[in-house]
Amino acid sequence: MxxxxxxxxxxxxxxxxxxxxxxxxxxxxxxxxxxxxxxxxxxxxxxxxxxxxxxxxxxxxxxxxxxxxxxxxxxxxPLILDHIVACKAFPDEQELAAIMSQLVDGLSYLIANNFYHTSLDCSGVLVNLNGHVKIARIDCCVIRQQGTIQASHLAPASRIMMELTHKYIKEDGAVGIDNLDRWRTYPAAIEFLCATASASSFEELREQRLMTEIPCCPGNLIGLAGFALISARTFYSYTPGPMKND
Missing domain, CATH: 3.30.200.20 (Phosphorylase Kinase; domain 1)
Structure with missing residues (x-):
C-alpha cells in the first residue's frame, strides 16, 4: 500500500x-x-x-x-502491555507505578470528558521504548451518561493490574494476590490491586501509596520495555517487495 x-x-x-x-x-x-x-x-x-x-x-x-x-x-x-505480560520479567513496584499512573491518567481523562472505553485490557494499551503508555482502540470509546462513576468504568484498571502482577486473569474475574511470596516486599502494589476492586473513583486510586509514595516516571519502564521487545513474540506478516533501488 x-x-x-x-x-x-x-x-x-x-x-x-x-x-x-x-x-x-x-x-x-x-x-x-x-x-x-x-x-x-x-x-x-x-x-x-x-x-x-x-x-x-x-x-x-x-x-x-x-x-x-x-x-x-x-x-x-512497538509494544503493547500484552508483550510485558508475555515476557518472563515481572514488573517491580516502581515499574507498576509508572504504568498504572499513566493508565489512570488516561482513563480519568476519558471519564472527565464523558467518554467510556468499552473494551480495554493489556492488548489495547500501547507502550513505546521511552516508557510512555497510551490507551489505544479509540474507536471503542463511547459517550457515557453524566453522573456517578460505574464499576465498569474502573474495571480496566483492575484487569490490567491483575494481568501485570500475575500474568493472567482469574476465570471468575476475582481480584487478589495469589503469590504473596513474590509481592510481600511490594506492599503498595498489593494495596493498589485490592483498591481497584473497591474504589468508587479514579481519585481514590490516585490516593493509593503506589501513586503517592513510589517515585516514578515513564523512563522507569525503558529496561522492561526493551526486554519485552526482545523476548516477546508478535504476530506479523511480511511480503518481500522489489529492491529499493529497482
Whole structure:
C-alpha cells in the first residue's frame, strides 16, 4: 500500500489491532502506524479523534479517506502491555507505578470528558521504548451518561493490574494476590490491586501509596520495555517487495 505516494507499507502486525507499519523514505523520514476503519465507522472515529487530546491516549497525525476506508496515520509504538505480560520479567513496584499512573491518567481523562472505553485490557494499551503508555482502540470509546462513576468504568484498571502482577486473569474475574511470596516486599502494589476492586473513583486510586509514595516516571519502564521487545513474540506478516533501488 502506498498512501498518497509518500508512505510505503513494510509489514503488517497486531498492535492494539491490525496495523500497517509504513516507512517514509524521503523528506521527514520515519516509521508510522497506519490503521484502517470501515467507512460506516468513519464519522464516529473522526469525532472521537477530534474530541480527545491527552498524552496517555494514542494520537493521530493525519487521516486519509477513500470511498470505502478511513485510514489514520499515527506514531509507531512497538509494544503493547500484552508483550510485558508475555515476557518472563515481572514488573517491580516502581515499574507498576509508572504504568498504572499513566493508565489512570488516561482513563480519568476519558471519564472527565464523558467518554467510556468499552473494551480495554493489556492488548489495547500501547507502550513505546521511552516508557510512555497510551490507551489505544479509540474507536471503542463511547459517550457515557453524566453522573456517578460505574464499576465498569474502573474495571480496566483492575484487569490490567491483575494481568501485570500475575500474568493472567482469574476465570471468575476475582481480584487478589495469589503469590504473596513474590509481592510481600511490594506492599503498595498489593494495596493498589485490592483498591481497584473497591474504589468508587479514579481519585481514590490516585490516593493509593503506589501513586503517592513510589517515585516514578515513564523512563522507569525503558529496561522492561526493551526486554519485552526482545523476548516477546508478535504476530506479523511480511511480503518481500522489489529492491529499493529497482
Amino acid at each position: 502506498n498512501l498518497l505516494g509518500v508512505l510505503s507499507k513494510y509489514y503488517d502486525c497486531d498492535l492494539a489491532g491490525p496495523v500497517a507499519v509504513c516507512v517514509r523514505y524521503s523528506g521527514d523520514r520515519g516509521i508510522w502506524a497506519v490503521r484502517q476503519y470501515l467507512i460506516e465507522d468513519a464519522d464516529k472515529v473522526l469525532w472521537n479523534l477530534r474530541s480527545m487530546r491527552h498524552r496517555n491516549l494514542a494520537s493521530t497525525r493525519e487521516c486519509f479517506r477513500t470511498p470505502d476506508i478511513l485510514y489514520t496515520l499515527g506514531e509507531f509504538d
